[in-house]
Amino acid sequence: MKKLAFIMMLCWFWQANAAYYDETLASEVPAPEQILGFQVGQWHARHDQIQRYFEVLAEQSPRVQLEVIGTSHEQRSLLQLVVSSPDNLARLEEIRLQHVAQAQGNEPVSANSPVIIWLAYGVHGNEPSAANAAVVLAHYLAASNNPEVQQWLQQAVIFIQPSLNPDGHDRFALWANMHRGTNPVADPQHREHIEPWPNGRPNHYWFDLNRDWLLLQHPESRARIAQFHKWQPNIVGDFHEMGTNSSYFFQPGIPSRNYPLTPDRNFELTRILAGFHAQAFDQRGQLYYTEESFDDFYVGKGSTYPDVTGSVGILFEQASSRGHVQESINGLLTFADTIKNQFDASLSTIRGSVANRQALLSYQQEFFQTASQQARAERVKGFVLTEAHDRTRLEALLQLLAQHQIAVYPFTQDWQYEQTQFRAGQSYYVPLQQAQYRLLKAAFSTDKTFKDNTFYDVSAWTLPYAYNIAFTSVNREPGRAVADVPWQRQARARQTSLQADGYAYVLNWQDQLAPVALNAMLAEGLMVRAALGDFTGTTPQGERSFKAGAMVIPAGLQQHPDWFFRLQKIQERFNLPIYTLTTGLTSRGSDLGSNNFTPVSLPQVLLVAGPGVSSTEAGEVWYNLERLAGITPTMVEPERLARINLSRYTHIILPDGDYRGWQETEINRLRQWTQQGGVLWGQKRGAAWLVEAKLLQAGVWSSNEMAELIPQRDLRYADKEALAGKQRIAGAIFNAELDLTHPLTFGIGRKYLPVFKNSNLLLQPSSSPFVNVAGYSAEPHLAGYTAAEYLPRIAQGAALVAHNLGRGRVIGMTDNPVFRGYFMGSSRLLVNAIYLGHSFSASTQAEE
Known part of the structure; x- marks a missing residue:
């Protein structure tokens, strides 16, 4: 034990005095420890500390410019440090314009054009070696007098984005720092190495920002992509961490899993640069590997998006210390070790890019030229x-x-x-x-x-x-x-002001903003009725038809003396058309006093979110409810369900998660709450658990039952990975066929709705009438990989089932309607469950 403690103390001493480079740097440029108050690697630097150091560098070094390109959800600055020679920085915009012109083929590639290098760190907040390595790199480039570095700065413009996810970064830094003792604890079971739920990987809404390059749902991604296209970098370094018992990975990845539209020359350049990374790690005897893991297929992540937009994206993965020091199969792994490796890979990226500057510049121009040729063909x-x-x-x-x-x-x-x-x-x-x-x-x-x-x-x-x-x-x-110029977002023309003294007012339900506007009305105390069928009403301009789901605000029911003023303000805020009806009689459909116009009340939503629940899918529900329904839910951990007052909630949502820890107490509470009028929604494993708890009267084909559809006889051990890939639905799109007369589908204009499936779970259709809101079409497969053996079974499945339970409703879906925040079409199913969850009645045999 004494020997182990001594080793750990030596480790800590080295970590606190880590030598990331073996040269003397210019003293007039402050070192990180002078600003941070500690050596890089001794503590986990917070984002504000990184920002302060970059601000000082920009003030003190003529090689550095700092830009704030946006803010995160939690209002942290998104930083972009530009490093180059003083001469290059003085004419930065000229360089940019020339570079873009050359890339697009409008100018020949100049022999003196600098290569544009983009180094992106910390898109996953709990992979902290990347962001801390950015600090070391910035200091080194700003202060080194090495002739090679001088050459780099003359022949390159280097962009350092230290933390693409500052909110997640600080969540993790706080956790690691709060558990740092006088001596580091390398025990993998130590609390420091076991993050709480949600961990630091995702952003504020628990989204994986490395999956958001294509989808652009978040301000961090939108700021990044604007700069990416502004500069069109030649090289993008994408720095990550992986399991503690790994070593270091850099691309190329598995060759068969590259995106097919990426040019072969891209992979050739990646291999050339891999030689520079290998040389850097060989010199220090550091372990590394290539080609055995990680694909380059999904174009919405940081190493692949560049590949299909003219850059060469390279993924780096460092074994993670997940704290200050941790035992691994390769010995003690310190935080400083991980930073050093990321720093060395950053230098080898710059070294290789400058050495291959002309090849990279020519490749980018060729990329766009061949794109034009292929498009014509x-x-x-x-x-x-x-x-x-x-x-x-x-x-x-x-x-x-x-x-x-x-x-x-x-x-x-x-x-x-x-x-x-x-x-x-x-x-x-x-x-x-x-x-x-x-x-x-x-x-x-x-x-x-x-x-x-x-x-x-x-x-x-x-x-x-x-x-x-x-x-x-x-x-x-x-x-x-078509028009001669591309579409550009413009302010919508203002809607005509509401006419006073109407009998009622109508908001159509088709527009994506309608539920958010409805929430504002209900929050203002307006009385609203939802149309359960199509109708035609009389307006001052004549007859107008409205689809089922239209929201009617009857003047005679309003209780606030200034209700009309409130309605006017809501229309001005959302700029949606609201129509005036002059009479309660309709020429088609039910009259406005009919029970076919059902009351809508302000929802109070509880989202189950905590250990055992997928933080990703809970975050997607949270994000989409706010954006598409105007609702910020109350979030409660699963283990607290038995102790809280459920009566204040109208809806409870169970995202994908493991609910098997709930016993009869929780089941009975949910059953009683639902029977008294609550709406209970479950998706994926949440829906499967509702079936198991006999709250959702349906069947489920389990993942194991689905996997058994894949033949498994006469397989060799070498076929193990291929079988797992075939059994898995990693993420594919299917066609759901909707019952458009059901209130849960109101506002969706077409019978067929694309839905996203990334699990093998599948609901079985109910034998009771009116319960199957959506099934899959006869040929459901729209896009993505799914084993052929699964397709007949999926075609038999139910996409959405809903039925009564006492005065309440239970709704289940084994797909994810809010996948990654951008599946706005299927999101309407969840939104409708919030506002129209009581607007249908369908009894099962068990209920009867």
Whole structure:
């Protein structure tokens, strides 16, 4: 024990006095410890401490400029440090314009053009070696007088983004620092190495920001991508951590799992740069490996998005100390060790990029030239997007494409293509022939077959499916039917002011903003009724038809003396059309006093979120409820359910999680609460548990039962990974067929709805009538990999079931309707469960 303590003390001493480089740096440039108050690696530097050090560097060094490019959800600054020679920094904008012109082929590649190197650290907050290595790197580049470094700064512009996820970074730094003792504890079971729920990996809303490069749901990602396209870097270093018992990984990854639209030359350059990384690690005798893990397939992560947009993205993975020091199969792993390796890989990235500067610059120009050539050779000329009723959802997709520099052109006149007429004002053309051809093709991909069926991440992400926007590939250009300039977001024309003295007022339910506006009405005390069927009412301008789900505000029911003023303010805030009705009589459908207009009340939502629940999926529910329903839920850990007052809540949501720890006490509480009028929603394992607890009257095909559909006889041990890949639905898109007469589908304009499945769980349809709200279509597979053996079973499954339980309702779904925040189409099912959960009645045989 004394020997172990002595070793640990030596480890701690080395860590506190870590030598990250073996040269003397310029003393006029402050070292990190002078500003932080400790050696890098001795403590986990907080984001504000990193920011302060970068601010001092920018003040003291002529080689450094600091930019704040945005803010996180928790209002932390998103930092971008630009490092280059003073001469380059003095003409930075000139360099940028020349670089972009060369990349796009508008100018020849100059022999003197600097290479643009982008080093991105800490997208996962609990992978702290990256952000702390950024501090060491910034100091070294700002203060080194090494001739090689001088050459780098002349021939490169280096971007250092120290923490792409500052909120998660500080969550982890606080945890690690609060458990740091006088002597480090390397025991893997020590509390320091076991993070609480949620851990530091995700951002404020518990999203994995390394999956958000394509989806851009969060301010951190939007700020990053704006700078990425502004500069079009040649190299992107993406720095991460992995398991403690690993070593160090750098790409290339598994060759069969590369995205097929990435040019071969990209992989050649990656291999060339790998030689520089290997040399750096060989000199120190450090372990590393390549090609055996990590794919480069999903285009929405930090090492792959660059590959389909003209850069060369390289993933780095360092074994994690997950604290200050930890035992591993390779000996004691200190925080300083991990920082040193990330620092060395950063230097080898710069060294290799400068050495191959001309090759990288020429490759980028070639990338865009070949993109143009390939686009011209395509039989498909582009895609047409169409949405008639939900402008908010459509514009969300258009804005997403615009952020990726994908041009979309509005139709200015109707256009006939084959048997379909695309109407102006509702349709938009996305030509393949544009600079971001590869990214566009990837974003609209519906591939179902792949060279390698094992995926580290999802195999499908088709953007129009996620937004439930109809899209059609076309083999000829629309020509004069579309505008000459691409769509740009503009302020909507202000809605006509509400007319006073109406009998009632109507808000259509189709627009994505309608539920948020409804929440504002209910919060203001307005009395609202939901139409359970289509109807035609009389307005001052004549007859107008309204779809089921329309929200009616009857003047005669309002109790606040200034209710009309409140309604006016809500319309001004959301800028949605609200129609005036002059009479309660309707020419079609029920009159306004009918029970087919059901009361809607302000929801009080409890989201079960805590240990045992998937923080990712709980965060997705939280985020989407706020954004698409206007509701911030109360969040309660599973273990507290038996002790809290449930009567104050109207809805309880069980995201994906393990609820097997709940006993009869919790089950009975949920049953009693639901019977008294609550709406209980479960998704994925939450839905499966509701079935097991006999709260949801349905069946489930379990993951094991689904896996048994895959033949397993006569397999060799070498087939083990392939079998696991075939049994897994890593992430694919399926077609759900909706009962559009059911209130839970109101506002969804089309019978078929794309849904995202990333588990093998599958609900069995109920034999009771009116309970199956949605099933899968006869040919359900839309995009992504799914074993052929699964498809007949999925076609038999139920996508959404809902029924009565006493005065309440139970709703289950084994897909994730709010996947990664961008599945805005299927999100409406959850939103409808919040506002229209009491608007249907369907008894099961058990209930009867």
